[in-house]
Amino acid sequence: LPKAKTARQLANVGDDRYLAEMAACIFRAGFVWRVVQNKWDGFEEVFNGFLPIWVASRSPEQLEEMASDTRIIRNLNKVKAVQDNALLVLDLQREYGSVGKFLGQWPQDDVIGLWQYLKKHGSRLGGNSGQYFLRFTGKDTFILSRDVCAALKLNGVIDRDNPTAQRDLRKIQDAFNAMHAESGWQLCQLSRMLAMSIG
Numbered sequence: 001l002p003k004a005k006t007a008r009q010l011a012n013v014g015d016d017r018y019l020a021e022m023a024a025c026i027f028r029a030g031f032v033w034r035v036v037q038n039k040w041d042g043f044e045e046v047f048n049g050f051l052p053i054w055v056a057s058r059s060p061e062q063l064e065e066m067a068s069d070t071r072i073i074r075n076l077n078k079v080k081a082v083q084d085n086a087l088l089v090l091d092l093q094r095e096y097g098s099v100g101k102f103l104g105q106w107p108q109d110d111v112i113g114l115w116q117y118l119k120k121h122g123s124r125l126g127g128n129s130g131q132y133f134l135r136f137t138g139k140d141t142f143i144l145s146r147d148v149c150a151a152l153k154l155n156g157v158i159d160r161d162n163p164t165a166q167r168d169l170r171k172i173q174d175a176f177n178a179m180h181a182e183s184g185w186q187l188c189q190l191s192r193m194l195a196m197s198i199g
Contacts, residue, residue: 001189001192001193003188003189004138005137005139008104010104010138011097011104013137013138015052015092016051019050019052019082020043021133021136021137022122022125023085024036024136025125025132026078026082026123026129027073028132029129036073041071045071046071050086052089052090052093055082056087056089056090063076063079064076067079084122084123085125088123091121103137108180109177111134111176112173114139115130115131115141115169118130118133140186140188141188142187142190142191142194143188147197151197152172152175157171157172158171158172176191
């Protein structure tokens, strides 16, 4: 089972690594993940190690040049999204000290609120991309995969296969909060157990 990081562990991760994971999730969307992984060294080079201030300060012409670099998956809109998220990282640094400190202080019983924050303030971090970003960086979250949704539907928590309405997301959060309170398992662990009970 996965294990979420503590607030201290989240705070000890550099903001360049958070931006790198945002970029990875954005570029994996719609691709075979292995393709992104195979090119990842090139991504690190083209985005200069994902230093937030460096990525944020690229000119439109420089972004176009980066988006045509064969070391990465060439997609200008996704390259621009990485720059937008670098600006988000800088905003979080100013307000909270770092992305890790921001994530660490977010309450575990309102993960769907964090999803909404990423969707509203980030770029291309809505839906599964934001959920996977949190999971892969170690923030405790459940993921609404097809199998997790099927298990929740089977248990009467939701009545649709692909819940997106706020009332459905609130029901899901309440169900995970109840399971966590009863079992002591982390949200990421409960999510994996639900998924494995179906698929």
